Amino acid sequence: MADHLAAFARHLLLERGRSEHTVRAYLGDLRSLLAHAGEPADLGALTLPVLRAWLAEQARSGVARTTLARRTAAVRTFTAWARRTGRTETDTGARLVAPRAHRTLPAVLRPEQAAIALGAAAAGAAQLDPVALRDHLVVELLYATGIRVGELCALDVDDVDHGRRVVRLLGKGGRERTVPYGVPAERALRQWLAHGRPVLEGENSGAALLLGARGGRLDPRAARRTVHETVASAPGAPDLGPHGLRHSAATHLLEGGADLRVVQELLGHATLSTTQLYTHVTVERLRAVHDRAHPRA
Template identity: 40%
Template structure:
C-alpha cells in the first residue's frame, strides 16, 4: 500500500487532502483484511471486498458507519489499489473490479417558503447605509435570477440590461447564459447604482456591479455573509446559504407551473436530470395537499 501511495504522490500528483483520504481509507482496509486473517493480496476475493463494503456501512466500535458517499469514495480507493497491484504484476486479477459502490441518496434541495425569502430581502443590510442598498440588490438578484453566488458577484454593470430586464451570467466552465430579471431586482439594482455604488466606487472598481466597502469587487465569502446576516435579522432559524435562494427560486417556479426544461435553462444545468430533483420537492407538496384536501385520500 505504501508503494501505491508513493505512486499517487509522484506519478499522479494528487493533492495533499486527496492523498490523506486515500491513506485513511486504505489503512482501514488493511485493518479489515487483518481481522479476516488475509495476509496476502492473492487471497483477497470479490467477496472479501464486498464484505469490507458492508463493514463500512454497518460501522463498528472503532469506526462509525459511513454514509453512501463516503463508502463509495473508500471503494474507489480500494479498487485503485488492486488495479495498481495487477499492473505491477503482484496479482493476476482485480477482486474489487466488479464491486459496485453504494449509490448516494439524493438529497432534496432545501427551499424556503416565499414568506421567509421576503423577510430576508426586507432585512438586507444596515438601514440607511450604501451597503444596505447593495445588499438588497444582491439578494434580489440572487433570488430573482437563480444565479449561483459566483455568477452574481461576477456580474459587471454592463451585464445587466435594465431596459430589457435581462442579465448575462457566466456559469461553470465559462458557459454564458442570458436570463430574465424581475422588476423587484431591477428596482433594487437601480437604487443601488444611483444612490450607493458611486460612494463605494474607487479606481480599482472596474466594471464590477457589486462592490465591497473598499471599492473592489465583492467576494463570494462576503456575499455569503450578507445573506446569513440578513437571515439572522429576519429571525430565520434555518440554515440559509446562497444556494438556498437558488433552490427556492427553482422550487417556487415549479410550484407556479413552470416547465422543468425552462427551469433547467434558467439555472444553467447541462442536463435536465439535475433539475428534476426539484420536482421531487413539489411532488411532496402535491402529496401533502392531496392528503389533506381529497375526501378519499386517507
C-alpha cells in the same frame, strides 16, 4: 507522483473545464488515497483492493455518502486519465462502485416568507447606505435568477443587460448562459449602481458588479452571511443560505407552472435529473396540503 498529480490538475482545468474548487477537491481526495497506500512511487500500486480498502476506511470513519461518492468519482476520473495517457496499463478505478448518495429534499422558503425577507432587505436599503444597498441587491438577484453565489460574485458590470433585464454568466464546466431577472431586482440594481457602488469603489474594484466594504470584489462568504441574516427576518423561515434561495426560486418557478427544461436552463444544470429534484419538493408540498385539506385524505 507529484508530476502525475500536476498533470492531472492541468487536464481537469484546461481539458475538462472543471472549476478550481473541483480540482482542489479531487487532488485532496487523491492525496488521501496515496497516503492510505503508503505514498507509492508507482501508479501500479493503486490496485482495486487498495482502492476498495481506502473507501471502506473512509466509510468506517463516518464520511458522508455524498463525500464518498465524490471521492469515488475523483479516483475513477484519475485512473481513466492515467490509462488513456499511458501512465498505467489498466484502468483499475473502472470497477470501483460509488455508493449511492441519499438525495434529501432541500429546505425552501414559502413565497410569503420570501416576500417578507426581501421586503426587509428593501427597507434596510431605504436610507441609501451603500452596504445595505448591496445586500438588498444580493438577495434580490439570488432569488430572481436562481444563480449560484459564486456566479453572483463573479458578475461584472458589463454582464448586466438593463434593456433586456438579463445577466450573462459563466457557470460550472465553463458553460455560458443568460438568465432573466424581474423589475424588483432591476430597481435594486439601479439603486446600487447609482448610490452604492460609487461610494465603495476603489483601486481594487475593477469591473466587479458587487463590492465588499473595502472596495474589492464581494467575497462569497459575505454574500452567504447577508442571505442568512436576511432570511432570518421572516417568521418561521428555515435557516437558509444562497443555495437555499436557489432552491426556493426553482421550487416557486415550478409551482407557478414553469417548464422543467426551462428551469434546468435557468439554473445551469448539466442534466435534467438534477432539476427533477425540485419536482419532488413540489409533490411533497402538494401531498401535505392534500392531507390537511381533503376530507378523505
